[in-house]
Amino acid sequence: MAEVIWGLATSHVPSIGAAMDRGKSDDPAWKALFDGYAPARAWLAEHRPDVAIVVYNDHANGIDLDFVPTFGLGTAERYDVADEGFGRRPVPDVVGDPELSFHLVESLVDDGFDLTIFQELDVDHGFTVPLSVWTPDPGDAWPCPVIPLLVNVIQYPQPTAARCLALGQALGRAIRSYPKDVTVGVLGTGGMSHQLAGTRAGFINPEFDAFWMEKIETDPAALAALSREELIRQAGSEGIELIMWLIMRGP
Amino acid sequence: MAEVIWGLATSHVPSIGAAMDRGKSDDPAWKALFDGYAPARAWLAEHRPDVAIVVYNDHANGIDLDFVPTFGLGTAERYDVADEGFGRRPVPDVVGDPELSFHLVESLVDDGFDLTIFQELDVDHGFTVPLSVWTPDPGDAWPCPVIPLLVNVIQYPQPTAARCLALGQALGRAIRSYPKDVTVGVLGTGGMSHQLAGTRAGFINPEFDAFWMEKIETDPAALAALSREELIRQAGSEGIELIMWLIMRGP
Amino acid sequence: MSTGSGAGRRDLPGTPIFDGDTSRRGLRMNKLFMSLRDAGSRERFLADEAAYCQEFGLTAEQEQAVLDRDWQAMIDLGGSIFYVYKLAMMDGRSMQYLGGVFTGMGEENFLAAMKAGGRRDG
Amino acid sequence: MSTGSGAGRRDLPGTPIFDGDTSRRGLRMNKLFMSLRDAGSRERFLADEAAYCQEFGLTAEQEQAVLDRDWQAMIDLGGSIFYVYKLAMMDGRSMQYLGGVFTGMGEENFLAAMKAGGRRDG
Numbered sequence: 111m112a113e114v115i116w117g118l119a120t121s122h123v124p125s126i127g128a129a130m131d132r133g134k135s136d137d138p139a140w141k142a143l144f145d146g147y148a149p150a151r152a153w154l155a156e157h158r159p160d161v162a163i164v165v166y167n168d169h170a171n172g173i174d175l176d177f178v179p180t181f182g183l184g185t186a187e188r189y190d191v192a193d194e195g196f197g198r199r200p201v202p203d204v205v206g207d208p209e210l211s212f213h214l215v216e217s218l219v220d221d222g223f224d225l226t227i228f229q230e231l232d233v234d235h236g237f238t239v240p241l242s243v244w245t246p247d248p249g250d251a252w253p254c255p256v257i258p259l260l261v262n263v264i265q266y267p268q269p270t271a272a273r274c275l276a277l278g279q280a281l282g283r284a285i286r287s288y289p290k291d292v293t294v295g296v297l298g299t300g301g302m303s304h305q306l307a308g309t310r311a312g313f314i315n316p317e318f319d320a321f322w323m324e325k326i327e328t329d330p331a332a333l334a335a336l337s338r339e340e341l342i343r344q345a346g347s348e349g350i351e352l353i354m355w356l357i358m359r360g361p
Numbered sequence: 362m363a364e365v366i367w368g369l370a371t372s373h374v375p376s377i378g379a380a381m382d383r384g385k386s387d388d389p390a391w392k393a394l395f396d397g398y399a400p401a402r403a404w405l406a407e408h409r410p411d412v413a414i415v416v417y418n419d420h421a422n423g424i425d426l427d428f429v430p431t432f433g434l435g436t437a438e439r440y441d442v443a444d445e446g447f448g449r450r451p452v453p454d455v456v457g458d459p460e461l462s463f464h465l466v467e468s469l470v471d472d473g474f475d476l477t478i479f480q481e482l483d484v485d486h487g488f489t490v491p492l493s494v495w496t497p498d499p500g501d502a503w504p505c506p507v508i509p510l511l512v513n514v515i516q517y518p519q520p521t522a523a524r525c526l527a528l529g530q531a532l533g534r535a536i537r538s539y540p541k542d543v544t545v546g547v548l549g550t551g552g553m554s555h556q557l558a559g560t561r562a563g564f565i566n567p568e569f570d571a572f573w574m575e576k577i578e579t580d581p582a583a584l585a586a587l588s589r590e591e592l593i594r595q596a597g598s599e600g601i602e603l604i605m606w607l608i609m610r611g612p
Numbered sequence: 613m614s615t616g617s618g619a620g621r622r623d624l625p626g627t628p629i630f631d632g633d634t635s636r637r638g639l640r641m642n643k644l645f646m647s648l649r650d651a652g653s654r655e656r657f658l659a660d661e662a663a664y665c666q667e668f669g670l671t672a673e674q675e676q677a678v679l680d681r682d683w684q685a686m687i688d689l690g691g692s693i694f695y696v697y698k699l700a701m702m703d704g705r706s707m708q709y710l711g712g713v714f715t716g717m718g719e720e721n722f723l724a725a726m727k728a729g730g731r732r733d734g
Numbered sequence: 735m736s737t738g739s740g741a742g743r744r745d746l747p748g749t750p751i752f753d754g755d756t757s758r759r760g761l762r763m764n765k766l767f768m769s770l771r772d773a774g775s776r777e778r779f780l781a782d783e784a785a786y787c788q789e790f791g792l793t794a795e796q797e798q799a800v801l802d803r804d805w806q807a808m809i810d811l812g813g814s815i816f817y818v819y820k821l822a823m824m825d826g827r828s829m830q831y832l833g834g835v836f837t838g839m840g841e842e843n844f845l846a847a848m849k850a851g852g853r854r855d856g
């Protein structure tokens with residue numbers, strides 16, 4: 111039986127990846143951030159899973175707007191790192207785990223989740239930045255195979271927070287019903303409060319972020335009860351991507 | 362408030378459309394079929410809705426297998442008729458109803474259905490044959506705007522029959538919560554028992570078809586209880602597309 | 613029937629199951645078949661079938677199956693019947709012809725069986 | 735804020751909502767922006783911006799917004815910020831620059847506000 115050994119969440123802002131790629135982690139502007147990551151990185155280095163799932167969203171790199179899937183799951187053997195318009199990040203392409211993907215698809219579809227299966231997918235900073243946060247120096251390969259779970263957070267209506275938590279719980283059941291004895295890590299990604307456009311651009315809500323950080327640990331159901339409008343009001347139009355943490359938190 | 366005024370289901374085998382396009386409806390090989398449709402057509406001509414929803418599946422014409430959405434909903438102003446490889450059918454392109462589409466998406470996503478939104482979509486015989494069955498001589502335009510609801514029936518795992526009925530029920534709620542006073546017709550499509558490949562190709566199960574025809578009217582929950590394997594065993598590997606009738610039956 | 617399909621994992625004799633695994637194996641080949649909807653592509657394919665197969669990245673086995681019009685092998689190697697049918701259509705073959713191949717009955721007997729109300733199990 | 739966005743339908747002041755309606759209006763323009771990930775496309779775009787806009791089927795208003803680098807108009811006319819940003823990147827503009835435009839503060843003040851911990855409501 112497979113087992114979930116950790117769930118973690120982090121912002122995926124592209125500049126974190128760019129800072130690492132340019133060796134600026136120790137620059138004054140960046141040091142505090144990377145120092146903050148240090149304890150988690152040390153702990154993660156001791157707890158390498160056999161396979162990881164990254165819950166993320168694409169930003170106009172892997173898919174366009176012809177179709178907008180609420181939830182997508184990759185089933186490929188590998189996922190190439192996308193060139194987002196300024197050259198691709200100097201990080202390894204991603205090795206997938208199709209066998210676990212097929213199991214997850216079957217289990218989740220049987221459980222009433224209407225996934226879109228991706229047989230081909232290029233992954234962008236939403237996916238690679240969390241991997242870099244976890245593994246600063248991957249060398250030729252990431253520490254283990256990784257499966258992408260895509261979430262629509264950019265086109266309204268996004269899935270509800272409640273639906274995301276329910277998907278996470280079903281994901282936990284799906285993983286635990288996998289017949290192989292493997293360990294699984296789940297990464298939730300997405301920034302905390304932020305907004306990019308409108309007169310409210312630059313909006314940050316530290317009180318809400320602190321509330322979210324506490325509740326994601328102690329009471330995720332309280333977060334799942336927030337409406338889409340409330341999330342946008344409290345966390346900004348892009349901060350709504352926090353709903354992806356609830357999928358990570360489900361298992 | 363919008364209102365569902367009918368739900369209907371029919372096979373969408375491409376030869377029905379071809380027979381009509383070639384004026385063969387009165388040929389001995391086809392007459393029985395079209396005579397069978399006559400009462401429904403007469404009734405439908407008296408009950409034209411303001412907008413229709415066609416629940417169907419694509420057959421390698423509108424989408425390919427790079428991604429496989431469990432449920433898709435179109436939000437376009439128009440949907441072109443696909444050229445499936447032998448020239449496009451001489452029938453009108455389809456006018457959509459984006460406003461109702463947006464309402465349905467919001468309502469269904471809030472209700473926990475993980476739709477994939479299609480902003481562009483060419484529709485194939487799975488969509489146009491049911492329209493032709495309904496309206497043999499559309500002239501320049503189909504009788505009303507039509508919204509496509511796409512279902513994955515060709516790649517295993519298909520959505521469960523229970524999930525399809527639940528989607529249909531949610532679709533009914535979504536339609537009834539639309540603030541405009543419009544009438545809606547829902548067409549479910551897909552053949553009854555049939556199988557195209559394997560040593561069991563040509564399989565037909567008249568007993569199961571009769572059972573299905575009775576229960577779709579009197580007891581759809583009994584059909585929703587059938588497993589994917591049971592449906593394939595009883596109706597053949599392509600007959601599983603009957604699950605689309607359950608979405609039509611839900612409202 | 614086909615050992616290559618997902619059928620073996622389920623108790624569905626004679627019934628190829630186009631599952632995730634099968635779809636992955638057949639992805640490039642199914643893309644090739646879908647491309648044949650377009651007249652220009654059909655022309656290019658017919659002008660040099662092997663080159664066209666290589667352009668789409670088919671495996672050697674898949675390419676051979678396509679060149680040989682080995683319909684059963686195409687299904688076994690990950691073809692979806694709806695996609696494989698695009699190639700058959702281009703060749704002027706009907707679904708009933710394919711049924712004759714898959715069942716081993718031949719087109720004529722298959723058609724006769726269908727006209728008589730279809731085939732039954734067992 | 736923008737009357738063109740879905741924001742008006744919800745009580746979210748200063749916050750454009752990229753909803754289905756907005757996405758439909760912006761579809762062609764967002765496709766153009768996404769194409770700029772590719773160096774060859776950026777070259778073609780820069781060689782004749784108007785022709786490139788027409789190739790993608792932009793409306794006259796959208797074309798004008800792109801030619802004028804009217805970032806606010808692009809958002810109002812259906813642009814998704816993640817897509818619009820592809821054009822900004824090509825121009826060597828940062829997200830903070832765009833923030834300066836959208837807020838009317840200018841890049842410098844916007845950056846300063848972000849370094850001070852971000853902006854607040856009201």
Ligand SMILES: [Fe+3]
Nearest residue numbers: 236300301351
């Ligand atoms: Fe993001």
Ligand SMILES: [Fe+3]
Nearest residue numbers: 487551552602
């Ligand atoms: Fe069909």
